[in-house]
Amino acid sequence: MIGGHDMKRLGSLLRWTGRVVMALMACLLAGWAGLALWFQAESPWRVPALLVCAALGLAAVMAPWMLRWRGRIWLVAGAGLLATLGWWQTLAPSHDRIWADDVDRLTWAEVNGNRLIMHNVRNFEWRSETDYTPRWETREYDLDELVSGDLFLSYWMGPAIAHTLVSFGFADGRQLVFSLEIRKEQGESFSAIAGFFRQYEVVLIAADENDIIRVRTNARGETVRMYRLDMPPSALREALLGYLQEAEDIRREPRFYNSLTSNCTTIVFDLARRIVPGLPLDYRLLLSGYFAEYAHDHNGLVPGHEFFELEAAGDITARALAFSGDPADFPAAIRVGVPFLVH
Structure with a gap:
């Protein structure tokens, strides 16, 4: 009592x-x-x-x-x-600012049956982060020739944080990469804290691998790992079309980047959930450096390998740094030794 x-x-x-x-x-x-x-x-x-x-x-x-x-x-x-x-x-996102050169244009697409025309595909030649030749291109693809998807993680702040990119491969050897990024203004740099406070607009970049992967390995000194996705052709097409719809949504209505809810990893997860409903939330969606392990645990990567094997074989940094040939050969060069699907 x-x-x-x-x-x-x-x-x-x-x-x-x-x-x-x-x-x-x-x-x-x-x-x-x-x-x-x-x-x-x-x-x-x-x-x-x-x-x-x-x-x-x-x-x-x-x-x-x-x-x-x-x-x-x-x-x-x-x-x-x-x-x-x-x-x-009252704070509103805008497309009308003085943007940094590498995010200056918005990508958009025309789809007519199996014919895909991509406008404003970035294909810069990077000699350093500040020394580059800008190139924005219009490219045409056949969606029936879409044969592969690869997940790239670029590590710039320790093992827990990485930038997430997805690359779609076509039968002719070309790769088309999508990357959700902050749309930096000239002279602006990224801050994860500022990303919670409407500091940046968001942009979806479509790019050539020789641009968007090499700028990370060669110009910024980041470590990049690649993993082959285990996806049937119908799922690959759905994911690619999902990226195109996201690009069009951003082009029509600007929106703010958010370090937690609207970033490079959440877009991949959202598209994956369209294909595989019910994928669970996980701390590795926030700690994006571990996102590939999450994908492996949910049967999203090439089967038949332990994750540590895929992680070791997928480190393409040294191959990217060593490459000095024709830019068209860059995708094949960095994939040497990476486990792929066996049909």
């Missing part, structure tokens, strides 16, 4: 816990508002807005222990939060 003294102690503990929870919630909300203002507020309003946000945030964090002033503090802080949310909703 609980005595009166114990009940008082329990009540005191519950009140203290509730105050801590309210203070933590106030801290999180103030932190979100501060970061939103930091990344998006324009000068000369940014500094004053941040100072007001910090003052209201600090007061809201202390309010649970300031019984006399608590109601008024939360009223003012709540009004400030609502004002911030209202301003946040």
